[in-house]
Amino acid sequence: MIKLIECPRDAMQGIPHFIDTAIKAAYINQLLEVGFDTIDFGSFVSPKAIPQMRDTEEVLSLLDLHHSKSKLLAIVANRRGSEDACLFPEIDYLGFPLSVSETFQQRNTNKSIAEAFELVEEIQNLCEVKGKTLVTYLSMGFGNPYGDPYSPEMIAEFVEKLKELGIKIISLSDTIGVATPELITELFQVQTNSFPELEFGAHLHSTIDTISEKVAAAIKGGCNRFDGALKGFGGCPMAKNELVGNMATEVMIDTLEKSGYELGLNKRELNEAMKLTNFVFLES
Structure with missing residues (x-):
């Protein structure tokens, strides 16, 4: 079964102007009608770091979850944010960005990789107590621009450590858009074959x-969980290419459906979201 995770949070967080809270909530409510597996809707991080997401709690209070099958995911970057997110029963998943690049981990969370692993263990323990599921993102998972060490073997080492901590969902992240189809297939094949119990x-x-060739490459490697954002909004400023954004969800949907996958989406609601x-x- 293919899982599609729609990421308005990732799309919104880099927009220079502040998107009104009511507009955010209305958009996410529309996405909740489509039938995505999960909506990555907000983050519990410092407003100084991500000012666009400073209204996540208020947005959450405006969401209509009664008729949606979609689950909610919120990004966290420290213990306090994780504790705050766990106060809300509406949130199913916490997402934490763990980098295989020492330089990027410092830039992203102001921690070393070793310190980040300690934090992952804390958050995982908190999630187990509070009934949440932790999704760990391995950022710079396909290479980095800093000259930091990288290899597919390093990814397997990180995955093994996360498995020992009880993590069950790991998302391999191509933060700067450098992954080739060959590397995508290889990386997923190694992980899915070595750790079949993990997602x-x-x-x-x-x-x-x-986009289409990258989706096909990931499917070939055994991946069945895809993050995207409608029309490809968002991305990483370190990509140094304004055309490199999130995977456009509508293109992924078209690619998957042409390959014979039934995604169970409400196309009328999807068109309204588009x-x-x-x-x-x-324009907002």
Whole structure:
């Protein structure tokens, strides 16, 4: 079964102007009608670090979850944010960005990789007590621009450590959009064959013309969980290419359906969400 995770949080957090709370909530409510497995809707991080997400709690209070099968995911970066997120029964998943690049881990969370692993263990223990599930993102999972060490073997070492901590969902993240289809297939094949009990996701960044081949490569490697954002909004500023954004969800859907996958989405509601996208990100 293919799981699609729609990521308005990732799409919104880099927008320079603040998107009104009511507009955020209306957009996410529309996404909740589509039938995505999960909505990555907000983050419990310092407003100084991510000012666009400073209203996550208020947005959550405005969401209509009664008729949606979608689960909610919130990103956290420290113990306090994790504790705050766990106060809300509506939230199913906490997501933590763990980097295989020492430089990026310091830039992203102001911690070393060793310190980040200690924090992952704390958050995982908290999730077990509070009935949440931790999703760990391995950022710079396909290479980094800093000259830090990288290899597919390193990824397997990180996965082994996370498995020992009880983590069950790991998303391999191509933070800067450098992954080739060959590397995508190889990396997922190694992980899915070595750790069949774990769930592996793909959080890839891409130009529009390479999305389909990257989805196909991940499927070939055994991945069945995909993060995306409608029309490809969002991405990493370190990509140094304004065309490299999140995987456009509508392109992924088209690719998967042409490959014979039944995704169970409400296309009418999806079309309504597509209509809202430009207004939310470009005109609001």
